[in-house]
Amino acid sequence: MTIKKYAVIGLISISAVAATFGMGHKASAAEVGSLTTESKVSFTKQAEGTINPPVNPLDPDKTIDPDAGVKPGTDGPLSIAYVSEFDFGTQEISGETKTYNAKLDKVKVGGEYVEAPNNVQVTDNRGNNAGWNLTVAQNGQLKDGSARNLEGAEIAITKGTAVTKTGTGVTAPSTNQQIKLNPNGTASMVMNAAADQGMGQWVDKFGADNTAAADAVTLTVPGKSAKYADSDYATTLTWTLSDTPQ
Template structure:
């Protein structure tokens, strides 16, 4: 009885030993391989369209005089038209402020007031920087009458973007325009590694500041006739900050 048990136990030990050797052989290293992933970028010339500077959502301008946007991938998407309202002729020195921009939200159709602003998009992918300049082409004119000595100022520039991080924000400047058609003023400068994506330069950080950020100063002794006085501003976007 005891002898039989010993033989059986020895047999089990032998079987387990063989089984263990077999398991070690099956666990050999299976090697390694490498796979790839890729993505192809192409030049983006699609128009960006006007957006709300505070939400980055598409909006519809309500002004029929809204300038035509330029083509991408580096583009001027939107510039507010400046309206100083209807004013009584005055013999005093006067300062008039541009009305807030009125924009239609999508899809609600709600009209909202925003500080007047400029929208720029850089989809070039080069991070090479850019510069926006502006020229006042002539003095405000109503036929043969012009507002001699009138001065147009755009102040309290505020850069906004959903892509805004430390170091990548372009520099916006306050502007006092010279109505000679040749004097150019820097509005926004994006240095190398700045200004990728869509950016907004609002004149005034909010509605309150925006209500007094763009002014037209008119001397009291400037002759004025009843009717609309108009000027034009030419905005130029260069593909280098220099």
């Protein structure tokens, strides 16, 4: 019993001495030299001919699956990645002025078709942060196969909402909230990115979500406009992207 007690006391005494010596005799480090090194990176604009895949306007972090019904966008570091086509459906003839809503777009994401707001998408990977401008123009009045105009008909695009992938920190381009197309071909601004805005891929969705998008793209047809049964009326829109902002 006595031997065991002395062993424990001895260990405690040695530890205390070692701790006291360590605290009172710290060695100070002296600098003997230093070097400065360089860390670097360089960037080049996206290759000409590159076509950027369109993204889901409701979740820009997800791309739209390639589909036979989706027209490819323009190529290059500054490009139009995607544009919806407006379908106002089949309507019953009326002598009253009527406004018809475009159907929601249908895109394929993760192998499944989902409805989404009609939208247009622009990609800027030039690397000069110079800004850009997107316009749209209507190429004549809607007309049927017999070249009969839908006189006075007007297409309107509203509720423009610019979104991009999460975490970019890039300043959004401005969007036009009230576009009324003119069949004479006058161009209307859709999105405009000033210098240091709109880099990367941006979606201008017409309506923040599917509920808001339900009446964001409309066709108004006057009651007095002649409408022929079993006729399909159509026109085309030209979306033009310029490399300088307004």
